[in-house]
Amino acid sequence: MAKSPVTDPNEDFPRWYQDVLAKAELAEGGPARGTMVIRPYGYAIWERIQAEVDTRIKRAGAENVYFPLLIPESYINREAEHVEGFSPELAVVTVAGGKELAEPLVIRPTSETVFGEHMARWINSYRDLPLRLNQWANVVRWELRPRLFLRTSEFLWQEGHTAHADRADAAAYARRIHLDVYHDFLTKALAIPVFIGRKSAVERFAGAINTFACEGIMRDRKALQLATSHELGQNFARAFDITFTDQADSEQHAWTTSWGASTRMVGGLIMAHGDARGLRVPPAVAPIQAAVVVVREDEESIARAGELVAALSERGVRVKLDAAVHVGFGRRATDWELKGVPLRIDVGPRELKDGNVTLMRRDEGGSRPFAIDQVAAAVPRILEELQSDMLAEATRFRDGSVVDAGTVAEAAEAGKSGVGRIPWALLGTDGERALLDEGVSVRCIQREDGSLPEAEDEPGLVAIVARAY
Amino acid sequence: MAKSPVTDPNEDFPRWYQDVLAKAELAEGGPARGTMVIRPYGYAIWERIQAEVDTRIKRAGAENVYFPLLIPESYINREAEHVEGFSPELAVVTVAGGKELAEPLVIRPTSETVFGEHMARWINSYRDLPLRLNQWANVVRWELRPRLFLRTSEFLWQEGHTAHADRADAAAYARRIHLDVYHDFLTKALAIPVFIGRKSAVERFAGAINTFACEGIMRDRKALQLATSHELGQNFARAFDITFTDQADSEQHAWTTSWGASTRMVGGLIMAHGDARGLRVPPAVAPIQAAVVVVREDEESIARAGELVAALSERGVRVKLDAAVHVGFGRRATDWELKGVPLRIDVGPRELKDGNVTLMRRDEGGSRPFAIDQVAAAVPRILEELQSDMLAEATRFRDGSVVDAGTVAEAAEAGKSGVGRIPWALLGTDGERALLDEGVSVRCIQREDGSLPEAEDEPGLVAIVARAY
Numbered sequence: 001m002a003k004s005p006v007t008d009p010n011e012d013f014p015r016w017y018q019d020v021l022a023k024a025e026l027a028e029g030g031p032a033r034g035t036m037v038i039r040p041y042g043y044a045i046w047e048r049i050q051a052e053v054d055t056r057i058k059r060a061g062a063e064n065v066y067f068p069l070l071i072p073e074s075y076i077n078r079e080a081e082h083v084e085g086f087s088p089e090l091a092v093v094t095v096a097g098g099k100e101l102a103e104p105l106v107i108r109p110t111s112e113t114v115f116g117e118h119m120a121r122w123i124n125s126y127r128d129l130p131l132r133l134n135q136w137a138n139v140v141r142w143e144l145r146p147r148l149f150l151r152t153s154e155f156l157w158q159e160g161h162t163a164h165a166d167r168a169d170a171a172a173y174a175r176r177i178h179l180d181v182y183h184d185f186l187t188k189a190l191a192i193p194v195f196i197g198r199k200s201a202v203e204r205f206a207g208a209i210n211t212f213a214c215e216g217i218m219r220d221r222k223a224l225q226l227a228t229s230h231e232l233g234q235n236f237a238r239a240f241d242i243t244f245t246d247q248a249d250s251e252q253h254a255w256t257t258s259w260g261a262s263t264r265m266v267g268g269l270i271m272a273h274g275d276a277r278g279l280r281v282p283p284a285v286a287p288i289q290a291a292v293v294v295v296r297e298d299e300e301s302i303a304r305a306g307e308l309v310a311a312l313s314e315r316g317v318r319v320k321l322d323a324a325v326h327v328g329f330g331r332r333a334t335d336w337e338l339k340g341v342p343l344r345i346d347v348g349p350r351e352l353k354d355g356n357v358t359l360m361r362r363d364e365g366g367s368r369p370f371a372i373d374q375v376a377a378a379v380p381r382i383l384e385e386l387q388s389d390m391l392a393e394a395t396r397f398r399d400g401s402v403v404d405a406g407t408v409a410e411a412a413e414a415g416k417s418g419v420g421r422i423p424w425a426l427l428g429t430d431g432e433r434a435l436l437d438e439g440v441s442v443r444c445i446q447r448e449d450g451s452l453p454e455a456e457d458e459p460g461l462v463a464i465v466a467r468a469y
Numbered sequence: 470m471a472k473s474p475v476t477d478p479n480e481d482f483p484r485w486y487q488d489v490l491a492k493a494e495l496a497e498g499g500p501a502r503g504t505m506v507i508r509p510y511g512y513a514i515w516e517r518i519q520a521e522v523d524t525r526i527k528r529a530g531a532e533n534v535y536f537p538l539l540i541p542e543s544y545i546n547r548e549a550e551h552v553e554g555f556s557p558e559l560a561v562v563t564v565a566g567g568k569e570l571a572e573p574l575v576i577r578p579t580s581e582t583v584f585g586e587h588m589a590r591w592i593n594s595y596r597d598l599p600l601r602l603n604q605w606a607n608v609v610r611w612e613l614r615p616r617l618f619l620r621t622s623e624f625l626w627q628e629g630h631t632a633h634a635d636r637a638d639a640a641a642y643a644r645r646i647h648l649d650v651y652h653d654f655l656t657k658a659l660a661i662p663v664f665i666g667r668k669s670a671v672e673r674f675a676g677a678i679n680t681f682a683c684e685g686i687m688r689d690r691k692a693l694q695l696a697t698s699h700e701l702g703q704n705f706a707r708a709f710d711i712t713f714t715d716q717a718d719s720e721q722h723a724w725t726t727s728w729g730a731s732t733r734m735v736g737g738l739i740m741a742h743g744d745a746r747g748l749r750v751p752p753a754v755a756p757i758q759a760a761v762v763v764v765r766e767d768e769e770s771i772a773r774a775g776e777l778v779a780a781l782s783e784r785g786v787r788v789k790l791d792a793a794v795h796v797g798f799g800r801r802a803t804d805w806e807l808k809g810v811p812l813r814i815d816v817g818p819r820e821l822k823d824g825n826v827t828l829m830r831r832d833e834g835g836s837r838p839f840a841i842d843q844v845a846a847a848v849p850r851i852l853e854e855l856q857s858d859m860l861a862e863a864t865r866f867r868d869g870s871v872v873d874a875g876t877v878a879e880a881a882e883a884g885k886s887g888v889g890r891i892p893w894a895l896l897g898t899d900g901e902r903a904l905l906d907e908g909v910s911v912r913c914i915q916r917e918d919g920s921l922p923e924a925e926d927e928p929g930l931v932a933i934v935a936r937a938y
Contacts, residue, residue: 030536
């Protein structure tokens with residue numbers, strides 16, 4: 001087997017990550033500090049992710065909007081908790097149109113404040129509720145230690161903001177987004193078996209009365225927060241005067257939620273599935289699901305490969321023909337592995353003589369002959385199997401990383417090299433702070449069977465603890 | 470007929486435009502100067518536009534990428550013509566992360582300079598060509614006289630940048646984008662019968678050796694430039710050192726193109742199709758193609774309307790149920806007209822008795838009874854007819870606005886109140902400057918039959934002249 005073009009992830013995981021980004025041509029640094037250039041292959045993955053998430057958001061009844069990039073500084077100062085969280089991260093425009101601005105403009109770190117302002121205008125009566133809005137946009141938060149896709153000064157994301165007539169409706173909607181949008185997408189499309197649960201008071205989003213999170217376990221056994229949804233109670237509505245007249249004609253503050261996920265998910269995909277040969281992309285979000293590779297210059301191979309591409313394309317498979325026979329086969333094979341394309345179909349004269357092509361699943365690595373006249377019909381099913389096998393493999397890895405802890409010290413130990421699980425009643429906020437001193441945090445609090453708790457103080461909950469990105 | 474909720478466009482077109490934006494809930498001003506909040510209905514139209522254009526861009530072989538929002542000031546200063554064009558429009562970040570920046574960062578007015586920088590890195594040999602990239606993003610150009618969708622300080626757009634091995638390939642690609650992406654989209658999806666042609670040297674994009682433009686004629690008979698594509702020769706490649714080794718192993722500068730279209734197209738849609746009752750949206754880009762309206766509280770009507778919505782939805786029609794019977798029928802009918810939904814299907818007890826619903830085409834205005842058990846099957850065909858009728862109507866309007874001029878004075882006269890057409894040989898650059906003094910500009914230069922010239926100096930070309938947005 002040819003030497004892998006990337007560093008061994010078991011030796012140096014951060015360097016492996018950088019190698020995959022560069023060699024698979026996913027992204028590179030931009031000219032300004034902490035910014036990122038997303039290259040065609042990386043962006044195509046993001047487009048697939050975006051489409052899958054967007055479909056689920058619309059199914060959950062939210063509508064897309066677009067708010068401006070630039071926000072007057074006074075808006076940001078309106079919500080005290082907001083200022084505290086974002087002020088050191090802001091990028092500020094002081095000159096525009098050739099003149100010093102009377103009031104500086106901030107590049108949105110989120111659009112929260114503008115959503116608040118306009119939602120207040122759009123909501124009058126209970127008939128206007130629920131109001132469910134979402135935005136896909138770029139945001140800027142100045143980063144001193146940037147890392148492509150995981151932490152960049154500018155990133156792409158979606159942020160949802162909704163207003164409801166009562167607490168129960170807001171709570172149900174935050175839960176629905178958490179489960180039907182994020183959890184469903186992450187497991188079914190990204191094939192990442194996330195831990196789901198509530199955030200502890202320490203880890204909760206500022207201003208939220210409850211935060212749900214999806215936490216993935218990467219191949220270095222560190223946790224990555226992939227999506228969050230928040231119940232904001234009436235805090236946000238009070239700060240922005242979001243009120244409505246209820247059915248009894250009395251004025252009430254609305255109950256709001258917010259929720260988001262970002263290009264960080266691309267980083268999660270790389271780190272949850274990648275291996276020593278490079279990236280591995282689950283078929284559901286793969287820009288190229290199958291590469292049909294002409295092994296070497298041969299008229300018959302080129303003709304059969306072309307037919308195969310047409311047949312696969314007709315079946316809705318995202319397929320790419322590789323007939324670059326002027327490049328050695330080995331180098332091309334390594335490159336398709338590096339790019340993590342789920343399925344490779346090699347078409348060469350030797351196999352064709354027996355009516356076969358060679359099929360290679362990127363997740364398993366092995367190759368096997370397959371009858372050329374049956375392969376196109378078989379591929380959609382193979383891709384489905386591959387998708388669920390990737391989820392199963394990641395689930396085994398995740399579960400194998402978990403150690404049940406009976407004391408805070410055991411939880412710290414487990415969390416330093418993998419994932420610890422400890423009864424929340426045993427850990428508590430004091431134990432949580434002790435873990436933080438060791439670089440381990442509570443990722444989420446869930447039921448023992450892994451499901452979502454109804455309430456914070458439900459008996460029998462467990463805390464999932466780990467180091468985190 | 471109820472009073473229209475919008476100003477009569479024949480009386481005050483600009484005010485009519487503002488009314489439509491506000492009353493149809495398309496967009497409103499944002500908190501910072503010249504910025505825009507795109508509301509759900511307006512954004513849904515933009516999403517349809519984006520999807521249609523993106524499909525065509527991908528079909529033309531370009532791949533999407535994402536470059537950073539913030540660009541070091543030195544990048545912008547690199548291309549002299551660039552600076553001249555954009556400098557007064559720039560928004561500049563001088564503070565970030567709580568500190569004064571050593572080098573100010575400019576918010577991209579386009580990503581041209583960063584494309585140039587990275588394309589130079591990615592291109593080595595002729596094998597890397599053509600390189601065809603596109604980006605969907607927000608850009609900022611400070612506007613002193615903003616007008617929603619038409620001219621805003623921040624707008625959403627796509628910009629394509631490609632590099633080719635020779636002039637002919639670059640020229641063919643700029644032409645392909647102009648015809649297969651923009652012209653095809655504008656006529657087939659937006660139903661706007663644009664004038665196509667080359668820009669005169671006076672109107673050409675700075676740094677381009679040729680600019681193709683699509684010019685729509687609005688209902689006030691002013692022209693709106695809806696999309697442009699440029700051949701940049703080797704100018705851009707020289708400024709950014711975009712070179713490649715050709716097959717003879719000698720180093721060459723690449724030949725580049727760039728091309729773009731923006732949220733301005735939403736403004737074009739409003740002004741090309743709107744009428745005294747509000748917006749009219751062509752089915753291809755309509756977020757709601759058909760509204761099924763329950764006329765009044767009636768169990769049978771509600772049941773039948775629900776079935777109809779399901780049947781239409783199954784046929785792929787984007788349909789919405791309006792069962793808000795607590796609001797008067799007249800008000801709801803006016804609102805669907807205002808929003809420009811192509812087809813309205815009213816379901817009420819009187820018509821149901823005869824097995825009918827009432828069908829109303831927004832473009833024609835009249836209503837007619839239709840058998841309820843046949844309507845779902847008929848709607849897709851009716852929508853297709855409606856789409857091509859809208860194009861035909863807009864074409865008649867456009868053609869009716871054109872006056873053939875035999876002198877520069879006649880062309881100026883025609884251009885001031887509509888569209889003038891004059892032999893380009895007769896007008897020339899001197900005539901063009903005389904027109905400009907009258908507020909009339911050359912929108913494009915085309916063949917007499919309306920098709921795209923091969924060369925600037927082709928005999929028999931005509932100039933299309935008008936006032937423009």
